[in-house]
Amino acid sequence: MSRSIRLAVIPGDGIGQEVVAQGLKVLTSVLPQDVKLETQEYDLGAKRWHETGDTLPDAELESLKQHDALLLGAIGDPSVPSGVLERGLLLKLRFAFDHYVNLRPSKLFPNTSTPLAGRPDIDFVVVREGTEGPYTGNGGSLRTGTPAEVATEVSVNTAYGVERVVRDAYERANARPRKKLTLVHKNNVLVYAGHMWKNIFDKVGQEYPEVTTDYLHVDAATIFFVTQPERFDVIVTDNLFGDILTDLAAAVTGGIGLAASGNINPSGEFPSMFEPVHGSAPDIAGTGKADPTATILSVSLLLRHLGYETEAVRIEEAVAADLEARDGSARTTDEIGDALAARVAG
Amino acid sequence: MSRSIRLAVIPGDGIGQEVVAQGLKVLTSVLPQDVKLETQEYDLGAKRWHETGDTLPDAELESLKQHDALLLGAIGDPSVPSGVLERGLLLKLRFAFDHYVNLRPSKLFPNTSTPLAGRPDIDFVVVREGTEGPYTGNGGSLRTGTPAEVATEVSVNTAYGVERVVRDAYERANARPRKKLTLVHKNNVLVYAGHMWKNIFDKVGQEYPEVTTDYLHVDAATIFFVTQPERFDVIVTDNLFGDILTDLAAAVTGGIGLAASGNINPSGEFPSMFEPVHGSAPDIAGTGKADPTATILSVSLLLRHLGYETEAVRIEEAVAADLEARDGSARTTDEIGDALAARVAG
Ligand SMILES: CC(C)[C@H](C(=O)O)[C@@H](O)C(=O)O
Ligand SMILES: CC(C)[C@H](C(=O)O)[C@@H](O)C(=O)O
Numbered sequence: 001m002s003r004s005i006r007l008a009v010i011p012g013d014g015i016g017q018e019v020v021a022q023g024l025k026v027l028t029s030v031l032p033q034d035v036k037l038e039t040q041e042y043d044l045g046a047k048r049w050h051e052t053g054d055t056l057p058d059a060e061l062e063s064l065k066q067h068d069a070l071l072l073g074a075i076g077d078p079s080v081p082s083g084v085l086e087r088g089l090l091l092k093l094r095f096a097f098d099h100y101v102n103l104r105p106s107k108l109f110p111n112t113s114t115p116l117a118g119r120p121d122i123d124f125v126v127v128r129e130g131t132e133g134p135y136t137g138n139g140g141s142l143r144t145g146t147p148a149e150v151a152t153e154v155s156v157n158t159a160y161g162v163e164r165v166v167r168d169a170y171e172r173a174n175a176r177p178r179k180k181l182t183l184v185h186k187n188n189v190l191v192y193a194g195h196m197w198k199n200i201f202d203k204v205g206q207e208y209p210e211v212t213t214d215y216l217h218v219d220a221a222t223i224f225f226v227t228q229p230e231r232f233d234v235i236v237t238d239n240l241f242g243d244i245l246t247d248l249a250a251a252v253t254g255g256i257g258l259a260a261s262g263n264i265n266p267s268g269e270f271p272s273m274f275e276p277v278h279g280s281a282p283d284i285a286g287t288g289k290a291d292p293t294a295t296i297l298s299v300s301l302l303l304r305h306l307g308y309e310t311e312a313v314r315i316e317e318a319v320a321a322d323l324e325a326r327d328g329s330a331r332t333t334d335e336i337g338d339a340l341a342a343r344v345a346g
Numbered sequence: 347m348s349r350s351i352r353l354a355v356i357p358g359d360g361i362g363q364e365v366v367a368q369g370l371k372v373l374t375s376v377l378p379q380d381v382k383l384e385t386q387e388y389d390l391g392a393k394r395w396h397e398t399g400d401t402l403p404d405a406e407l408e409s410l411k412q413h414d415a416l417l418l419g420a421i422g423d424p425s426v427p428s429g430v431l432e433r434g435l436l437l438k439l440r441f442a443f444d445h446y447v448n449l450r451p452s453k454l455f456p457n458t459s460t461p462l463a464g465r466p467d468i469d470f471v472v473v474r475e476g477t478e479g480p481y482t483g484n485g486g487s488l489r490t491g492t493p494a495e496v497a498t499e500v501s502v503n504t505a506y507g508v509e510r511v512v513r514d515a516y517e518r519a520n521a522r523p524r525k526k527l528t529l530v531h532k533n534n535v536l537v538y539a540g541h542m543w544k545n546i547f548d549k550v551g552q553e554y555p556e557v558t559t560d561y562l563h564v565d566a567a568t569i570f571f572v573t574q575p576e577r578f579d580v581i582v583t584d585n586l587f588g589d590i591l592t593d594l595a596a597a598v599t600g601g602i603g604l605a606a607s608g609n610i611n612p613s614g615e616f617p618s619m620f621e622p623v624h625g626s627a628p629d630i631a632g633t634g635k636a637d638p639t640a641t642i643l644s645v646s647l648l649l650r651h652l653g654y655e656t657e658a659v660r661i662e663e664a665v666a667a668d669l670e671a672r673d674g675s676a677r678t679t680d681e682i683g684d685a686l687a688a689r690v691a692g
Contacts (some may be wrong), residue, residue, distance in 0.1 A: 076534070082544075083537040091535070115572045117463040134480075134501070134536060141538040145545065149505035151538040155480070159495035186586070188422070189437070190480060191429040192487040192497040198428075199491065219593035226461045226572060226597050240532070244590060247565035251572050 004036040005306060008067040008271070012045040013085070014280025015290035015333075016073025022292030022337025023071055023299045026318075029341040030303070030311045040067070044089055046077035055088030061096055069302050070097075070273035073295065074280035087137060094130050097270035099263035100161065101168050102130035102239070103301065104246040104277060106229075109323045112254035116226060122253050124232035125176075127169040128242025130263055132161040133193075135239040157193040157238070162200045168266060169236035170208045180233035181205075182214040184221045184241055197238070222248060229253075250277055254323075257291030260298040262305060272305050274298040288332035293319055296340055311344075318343035350382040351652060354413040354617070358391040359431070360626025361636035361679075362419025368638035368683025369417055369645045372664075375687040376649070376657045386413070390435055392423035401434030407442055415648050416443075416619035419641065420626035433483060440476050443616035445609035446507065447514050448476035448585070449647065450592040450623060452575075455669045458600035462572060468599050470578035471522075473515040474588025476609055478507040479539075481585040503539040503584070508546045514612060515582035516554045526579035527551075528560040530567045530587055543584065568594060575599075596623055600669075603637030606644040608651060618651050620644040634678035639665055642686055657690075664689035 009024065011017040024039065031037060042064065048054055064070060075090045094102070108114055108122040138154035166183075173181040183201045187194025198215065205213050216224065218241045224231055225248050237245060250259035259277035276294030284290055297319060304312035318340050331339070355370065357363040370385065377383060388410065394400055410416060421436045440448070454460055454468040484500035512529075519527040529547045533540025544561065551559050562570065564587045570577055571594050583591060596605035605623035622640030630636055643665060650658035664686050677685070 082534045083540070086534040087537065115462050115464075117461060134499075137537075139501070139536075139538045141542060143505075144542075147505050147509070149542055151503045151542040153480075153501040153503075153536045153539045155485070155499040155501070157497045157499075159489075159493050163493070186589075188428045188432040189586075189589075190485075190499045191433065191483075192485045193499045194428070196487060196490075196495055196497040219589050222568065222590055222594040223597040223602065226594070227601075240535075243532075243535075243565050244568055248568040248572070248594070251569040255573075256569065 003034060004038060005031075005069070006067045007037060007039045008064050008070045009039050009041045010044050010070060011041065011073040012075045012280065013047075013077045014074055014282040014285040016045070016075070016280055018285070018288070018290050018333045019276060019292040019295040020071060020073040022333060022340070023295040025337045025341045026296045026315060026344055027299050027303075030314055030344040031308075032311075045075055046080050046085060049080055049085060055085060056092050061092075064093070065097070065270060067271045068306060069271050071299065071302065072273055072275040074276065074278065076280045077282055091135060091137075093273060094263050097263070097273065098265045099130045099273060100165050101262075101264040101266055102128035102242060103262040103264055104128060104242070104249070105260065105301075106246070106249040106253045108253040109258070109320055111324050111326060112258065114252050114254060116229075116252050120228070120230045122229045124229070124249070125172060125234050126242055126246050126249060127165060127172060127234060127236045128246060129161065129165045129237070129239050131239075132157050133239035155190070155193055155238075155240070157196060159196065159200060162197055163204060166201050166204050166236055169234055170204055170211055173211045173234040174208050176233055178233040179210050180212045180214065182216055182232060182235045184216050184218050184235055184237040184245065186218050186241070188217060193238070201236070218245070221245060225249060225252060246277060256294070258293050258297065260294050260301055262298065262301040264305060272302070274302040274305075288334065290333045292333050292337050293340075296337070314344050315340070349380060350384060351377075351415070352413045353383060353385045354410050354416045355385050355387045356390050356416060356418045357387065358419040358421045358626065359393075359423045360420055360628040360631040362391070362421070362626055364631070364634070364636050364679045365622060365638040365641040366417060366419040368679060368686070369641040371683045371687045372642045372661060372690055373645050373649075376660055376690040377654075378657075391421055392426050392431060395426055395431060401431060402438050407438075410439070411443070411616060413617045414652060415617050417645065417648065418619055418621040420622065420624065422626045423628055437481060437483075439619060440609050443609070443619065444611050445476045445619060446511050447608075447610040447612055448474035448588060449608040449610055450474060450588070450595070451606065452592070452595040452599045454599040455604070455666050457670050457672060458604065460598055460600060462575075462598050466574070466576045468575045470575070470595070471518060471580050472588055472592050472595060473511060473518060473580060473582045474592060475507065475511045475583070475585050477585075478503050479585035501536070501539055501584075501586070503542060505542065505546060508543055509550060512547050512550050512582055515580055516550055516557055519557045519580040520554050522579060524579040525556050526558045526560065528562055528578060528581045530562050530564050530581055530583040530591065532564050532587070534563060539584070547582070564591070567591060571595060571598060592623060602640070604639050604643065606640050606647055608644065608647040610651060618648075620648040620651075634680065636679045638679050638683050639686075642683070660690050661686070
């Protein structure tokens with residue numbers, strides 16, 4: 001049997017290049033010899049935009065589609081107006097490839113720092129909806145720049161879109177030992193979207209009698225993230241609430257340097273995309289200070305998605321062991337990548 | 347000179363009644379003898395809704411308007427569908443009385459518990475916009491309850507509404523020793539509203555050359571709330587982000603039992619309303635376990651708003667001293683109220 005992975009690589013901006021290099025290093029190291037890895041790099045991001053005005057041309061979108069998965073570093077640079085690359089590249093990919101499950105695990109590894117006293121036991125997964133909500137780009141501005149300006153943002157939510165992500169979250173909860181699923185929304189204020197989410201959540205839940213369910217308003221959820229994070233197992237929530245909660249989750253579980261994510265198209269119609277939760281951190285780009293662990297854990301999610309479960313676990317275990325073995329001395333991006341590549345090597 | 351305060355009191359649901367009673371106790375105790383306090387209680391909330399179907403009838407809204415200020419306990423009960431009382435009563439008041447400054451101070455008092463390790467020095471104020479954004483009730487649902495349902499929520503933002511709250515925040519920042527103002531939004535995704543906020547923030551900032559400014563995306567802001575809360579002085583943000591951030595702020599500064607708020611109409615055209623950030627907590631209602639401190643600190647905000655600065659400070663100092671003196675033994679709602687009433691008594 002001969003296997004292959006066709007991987008599209010988008011290093012992007014800032015530290016993206018550096019962390020992606022380490023992700024590929026570990027990927028190469030962990031893959032069995034019979035798996036052929038074909039990577040194709042795409043030059044997208046701030047530099048490209050400055051040179052050509054392009055964020056993501058159709059031809060490249062078509063070409064990206066031909067891959068089994070995408071690995072993305074980070075997108076965004078202060079020299080580009082806010083929103084141009086986010087909407088024109090990152091969100092365009094998530095929407096075009098119907099990445100409706102934005103998967104963000106949070107785990108407090110041993111020997112990592114958390115701002116929380118008492119080191120609670122944190123191990124949950126946020127299933128963030130990825131293709132709807134306030135992220136659709138619906139809205140507009142009238143009389144822009146004048147004292148009479150009106151600007152709107154429309155959160156668009158469909159039963160179609162909510163049901164599929166809620167179902168995915170139930171499946172994930174059902175497969176975990178604690179079998180607990182929490183819906184986070186704000187249905188006492190956002191009554192139209194919130195009630196639809198809640199009704200669908202309750203309806204789909206009837207098919208998963210073993211899953212314990214729970215509902216929290218997003219404001220209350222942030223309280224529990226810092227006072228009782230151990231209460232969470234799987235969380236399902238909308239695109240914007242998921243964005244906010246997963247940064248907070250990263251902050252309480254060892255920091256944004258460890259937070260991995262997968263933008264998943266579960267049907268497999270389009271390639272899924274894996275990326276660290278952190279941004280391009282232009283202030284430390286090129287200094288060797290970026291922690292590539294989030295990207296390397298994203299590679300683990302990528303492998304799991306493509307069916308390489310053993311290899312996915314091997315990376316997770318290597319990261320846990322690596323963090324455990326840390327002695328507090330600073331390591332460069334490259335050194336961390338090397339250490340993990342060595343640990344996962346067969 | 348004879349002075350008077352006409353105060354409308356809305357105890358509301360759950361622990362609302364109990365905490366408001368303590369708030370009034372402390373208010374009575376702190377006020378100089380020459381100030382005549384006239385209170386009028388309004389029976390609004392879950393019980394009223396069950397009995398009559400009313401949330402806030404026009405006649406009562408008119409009557410409430412005749413007061414100098416409103417003191418509210420808490421609104422909401424699980425027996426009422428989510429949103430009915432929130433939209434029909436609490437938000438109706440905030441919108442009808444044009445409470446565009448939703449003021450929420452966060453301070454970590456000595457000898458209070460925080461989930462954060464290392465006890466950072468926290469003392470900031472969130473100025474949350476209170477009359478626009480995703481809270482306007484714009485939106486709707488089509489084909490409700492069917493697999494073809496579409497539900498929208500429209501965030502409405504006006505230059506008029508943003509400029510006045512941003513200006514208020516600059517004034518507050520300018521009056522504080524650190525003179526620092528942070529705008530929190532998500533202008534890399536919510537580009538219409540986000541850019542308007544940012545442009546107005548920058549424009550108004552030119553009138554306050556001594557105020558240092560800063561911008562953070564809401565997701566990143568949650569990280570700093572737990573890793574570096576001491577970086578904040580005054581924060582200005584939209585209605586929904588403010589809702590989320592102030593619960594998180596309460597969680598890291600001694601808990602929701604201490605978080606006070608003022609819904610302020612700075613022009614004085616309508617009465618302002620003061621309320622604890624916490625909800626009605628039906629699970630502990632009637633047990634004497636509710637901490638009335640958040641309500642009592644809201645009374646302090648009320649006094650400051652009405653020009654009783656000395657008395658406002660006296661309450662804050664009493665709370666600080668009371669927390670400092672705690673020996674860890676549990677106290678009832680009443681005992682805390684008594685202790686604070688005694689401390690503020692002239
Ligand atoms: C960069 C930005 C558009 C993005 C988001 O808001 O989704 C990021 O914050 C994330 O969480 O992946
Ligand atoms: C009860 C709810 C409508 C309210 C809000 O969202 O504003 C509350 O959470 C608050 O923060 O005062």
